[in-house]
Amino acid sequence: MTDTGAEKRPPTIDDVVRVAKAEPELPAEDGAVREGTAPPRxxxxxxxxxxxxxxxxxxxxxxxxxxxxxxxxxxxxxxxxxxATNPHARALRSGQSNIVAAFVSNIQSQQFCLAVQGCGEVLEPQGYQLMIGQTSYSYAKETTMIQSLREMRPAAVMFTGVIEIEENRRALRALGIPIMETWAYPRDPIDMLVGFSNIDGGRLAAEHFAGRGYRRVAFIGRRSGRGALRLSGFREGAHEAGLDIVAELSVDGVSSMVDGRRALGDLLSRDASVQAVFCANDLLATGALLEARRRGMRLPDDIAILGFGHQDIADELPPGLTTVGIDSRDLGRRAGQLILQRMRSETPDSLTQVVDLTLAQRGSS
Incomplete structure (x- = not known):
């Protein structure tokens, strides 16, 4: 069953945080690279x-x-x-590039991969190739990758997210090539945007819990970026529906399903009376479902779990994972079509497109 409640009203603007400049990361005295810093030039x-x-x-x-x-x-x-040397930069300095750089937040997320595949389905038949990098939700990695684009000079750039650092936004504009941001709905994209309102996604989660009769609910998600936006919407929806958010568990980063298993365990140790949990990330939700099963909990009788991201495994893990999400492949195709139009010097009807949020209901909530 699929509900499209978020389609009934105009999308809410995501108040994306803007950061003036990333904190500098100095090399160690012995020349070794500290964990999380960019390799030297x-x-x-x-x-x-x-x-x-x-x-x-x-x-x-x-x-x-x-x-x-x-x-x-x-x-x-x-x-x-x-x-490490950059063979792509050397190869592309003197000629017209056919490379489109696609930066994903986490390469383990099926949703991001589907979006990149959808984009490739549009661009590759036209002679373009996608080169994929992973930012890992890291300002430092994002900044290093954007700096490398000056030498690489790709034909276009796509991000599974929006750029928060103003210095990086200026650097991308200065490239003079099509820039595609996704996965949010800010009021001021750098260039082009195919996205959705994360605030509306959080509100849709709260509305679903209210409709199912849950009253003591909780949130698990990243403390920044899209996680913070989804939490904001979840709070608004919970307040409107009279729900009690008994716990909000923030995680710094999400790399695998293990993070979700650990997060649900921490949450239950704080408040075992939680009836339903909104996990604002597909990997977190899958890990939480597995942890609940490991503990012998009945879903959704003992606890309900709602995820964000329509991934294939949601249908395969009994009793099935209910999710808020989008058609990621369609988002990627639409992004690819806009990029292609710009590279052909055509004028798209609109530089901003909004994809529909849906709720796929399965047995976990």
Missing amino acids: IVEIARLAGVSPITVSRALRQPEKVAEAKRRKILEIVERTGY
């Missing part, structure tokens, strides 16, 4: 080795032209720091 390798950048470049590409002692020292620093 060639000038940093040259400084550590006491040579010129051109010598580093030769040591990596034409090692026979560099003295053995210098070459060994450079290679040792390269290995220690994690420096």
Whole structure:
């Protein structure tokens, strides 16, 4: 059964947080790269080795032209720091690129992968190729990837999300190529947008719980970005329906279903009287369902679980995972069509498109 309650009213603007500038991350004194920081550039390798950048470049590409002692020292620093050359940048500097860079928040999310596949279904028959990177919900990784685009000069860029750092937004505009943001509905996209209201998604979750008779509800999701927007909508919907949010469990990052299993365990240790849980991420919801089953809990009698993201596994895991979500492949196709129009110097009817939120009801709630 599919409900489309969010279609009955205009989408709510997502008040996306804007960050002026990412905090700088300094290299360690010994030249090693700290966890979570970007690999150094060639000038940093040259400084550590006491040579010129051109010598580093030769040591990596034409090692026979560099003295053995210098070459060994450079290679040792390269290995220690994690420096990597960029073959795409070298290949694309002088010609028209056929590469479209697609950055996903988490490559383990089926929804993001479906969106990229949908985009590829439109672009690849026209001679374009998708190159995929993963930002892992990290400002540092996002910034490093955007900086690399200046040299790479792709034909266009797509993000499964919206860019929050103003400095990165300016850098993307300066590229002068089509920029596609998705997965939210901000009032000021950089260029093009195919998205939906995360606030409405959270409100739809609360309305569903109210309709099923649950009163003591809880939330599990990321403390920032789309997670915070979905929580905002969930709070609004819960207040309107008279629901009691007894717990809000925030997680810093989501990398796998293990995060959902751990989060539900933490939630139940705080308040075992929770009747229903809204997990604002498909991986969190799947992990929570598995944890509830591991504990011998009956779904939805002992606890109801609602996820965000229509993934195939939702139908396969008994009793089935109820989800709020979108048609991710359709979102990707629509994004690809807009990108293609812009690359052909055509003028789209609109640079912003909104996809419908739906609720797929299964046995978990």
